[in-house]
Amino acid sequence: MKFLKIPAATITRLSLYTRALETLIKEQVTVVSSKKLAELCGVNPAQIRKDLAYFGQFGVRGVGYYVKELLFDVKKILGLHREWKLAIVGVGNLGCALVAHENFTRQGYRFVAAFDADPMKIGRKLVTGLLINPPNEMHAICREKQVEMGVICTPADFAQDIANRLVDAGVKAILNFAPTQIQAPEGVKVENVDFSVKLDNLAYFLTTG
Amino acid sequence: MKFLKIPAATITRLSLYTRALETLIKEQVTVVSSKKLAELCGVNPAQIRKDLAYFGQFGVRGVGYYVKELLFDVKKILGLHREWKLAIVGVGNLGCALVAHENFTRQGYRFVAAFDADPMKIGRKLVTGLLINPPNEMHAICREKQVEMGVICTPADFAQDIANRLVDAGVKAILNFAPTQIQAPEGVKVENVDFSVKLDNLAYFLTTG
DNA sequence: ATCTTATTGTGATTAGAGGCACATGCGTGC
DNA sequence: GCACGCATGTGCCTCTAATCACAATAAGAT
Numbered sequence: 119m120k121f122l123k124i125p126a127a128t129i130t131r132l133s134l135y136t137r138a139l140e141t142l143i144k145e146q147v148t149v150v151s152s153k154k155l156a157e158l159c160g161v162n163p164a165q166i167r168k169d170l171a172y173f174g175q176f177g178v179r180g181v182g183y184y185v186k187e188l189l190f191d192v193k194k195i196l197g198l199h200r201e202w203k204l205a206i207v208g209v210g211n212l213g214c215a216l217v218a219h220e221n222f223t224r225q226g227y228r229f230v231a232a233f234d235a236d237p238m239k240i241g242r243k244l245v246t247g248l249l250i251n252p253p254n255e256m257h258a259i260c261r262e263k264q265v266e267m268g269v270i271c272t273p274a275d276f277a278q279d280i281a282n283r284l285v286d287a288g289v290k291a292i293l294n295f296a297p298t299q300i301q302a303p304e305g306v307k308v309e310n311v312d313f314s315v316k317l318d319n320l321a322y323f324l325t326t327g
Numbered sequence: 328m329k330f331l332k333i334p335a336a337t338i339t340r341l342s343l344y345t346r347a348l349e350t351l352i353k354e355q356v357t358v359v360s361s362k363k364l365a366e367l368c369g370v371n372p373a374q375i376r377k378d379l380a381y382f383g384q385f386g387v388r389g390v391g392y393y394v395k396e397l398l399f400d401v402k403k404i405l406g407l408h409r410e411w412k413l414a415i416v417g418v419g420n421l422g423c424a425l426v427a428h429e430n431f432t433r434q435g436y437r438f439v440a441a442f443d444a445d446p447m448k449i450g451r452k453l454v455t456g457l458l459i460n461p462p463n464e465m466h467a468i469c470r471e472k473q474v475e476m477g478v479i480c481t482p483a484d485f486a487q488d489i490a491n492r493l494v495d496a497g498v499k500a501i502l503n504f505a506p507t508q509i510q511a512p513e514g515v516k517v518e519n520v521d522f523s524v525k526l527d528n529l530a531y532f533l534t535t536g
Numbered sequence: 537a538t539c540t541t542a543t544t545g546t547g548a549t550t551a552g553a554g555g556c557a558c559a560t561g562c563g564t565g566c
Numbered sequence: 567g568c569a570c571g572c573a574t575g576t577g578c579c580t581c582t583a584a585t586c587a588c589a590a591t592a593a594g595a596t
Contacts, residue, residue, distance in 0.1 A: 325406030
């Protein structure tokens with residue numbers, strides 16, 4: 119495989135594969151075929167092989183993939199072999215829940231800073247012991263703590279302003295939970311976790327049958 | 328336009344359009360072109376026109392779209408002209424946060440039932456006043472309250488079991504926050520809100536540049 | 537009434553992702 | 567040491583979705 123542009127969907131699936139592989143390890147399975155893995159992930163076997171082919175050869179013909187090895191390799195591809203430092207902005211109900219959630223703690227995602235505009239919250243600490251800071255200190259604190267990703271959990275109206283501040287503080291990756299489309303400059307990646315859109319999809323499905 | 332199969336991506340964008348249109352209404356804008364709307368949503372203008380074309384003709388040539396009218400029409404297409412009854416399963420930090428979150432309250436999504444397996448929680452009430460019930464009453468309560476959508480906020484290990492119970496109770500649409508792939512029978516739609524996958528996407532982006 | 541300008545609706549075109557099918561090659565059994 | 571079976575890796579094809587480009591058409595100006 120040469121230097122093709124890798125589809126975003128491939129990266130998303132790789133993430134799914136890591137989860138399935140982790141489950142297999144728990145079940146003490148040592149070898150898995152693309153067929154079996156495909157079943158677990160709900161995709162086509164050829165799809166898996168092709169996804170992996172973008173990055174090299176990981177299987178053994180006639181055998182399959184060694185689970186532990188493959189997990190290690192895929193994690194390395196995704197950049198999950200190291201720890202990532204995150205900041206949370208907006209520690210309302212949702213923000214607090216996220217900081218403690220298994221999805222973050224499971225892998226090497228670690229919150230090293232928290233921000234909120236509410237004067238009642240500033241100076242207090244989260245259950246994890248993390249101090250809540252005012253937004254105007256974002257620049258200084260993010261640089262000091264070397265924050266790499268920002269998680270936005272504010273109401274929609276403030277999301278763009280917060281994103282601008284994060285970008286200004288050198289953050290290159292943003293996970294946005296606010297129900298709004300955020301504009302970011304080239305070189306900064308924004309991923310939206312938009313469950314209102316997903317809900318609307320369900321509503322449409324139920325409406326049309 | 329005839330009876331073509333409508334792409335899932337189109338439905339997702341329609342949801343985005345409604346949000347942008349709501350913003351425009353707040354700003355007292357009465358007419359909008361596909362070009363302007365496209366900018367707000369970060370998509371191609373022709374894409375918008377084509378998305379809408381699946382469902383009819385909504386614009387005026389030489390003028391654009393009447394914001395209020397279009398919003399009404401798109402909402403109707405998505406099924407947002409009515410209220411939807413939801414049940415939440417798993418009222419930990421995340422579950423509680425969701426019940427109160429603007430994404431649900433904004434539109435006509437209303438929680439009418441809550442479930443949790445924790446004996447300490449059963450019988451207590453959420454801040455919204457909603458009573459927490461044990462999972463084994465799911466069938467009876469969902470039918471009684473005519474629950475149409477289920478929201479799963481349990482740890483990954485329990486998600487499939489809960490999904491089965493929801494399906495058994497006649498629920499045809501599931502929003503899954505647990506980091507796992509849920510199997511559901513034909514006729515039941517599952518949407519995953521998977522922020523660990525999104526995080527992995529960001530990690531990959533930062534790793535490769 | 538006619539011309540100009542603006543923007544839609546849509547057929548044609550392009551791009552891209554997913555799936556098929558087979559050649560390749562590894563491991564095992566005889 | 568050889569043949570057979572099995573699962574990968576990959577070229578090719580198909581199908582779908584996104585974009586382009588233009589004809590259709592509405593409003594306003596002249």
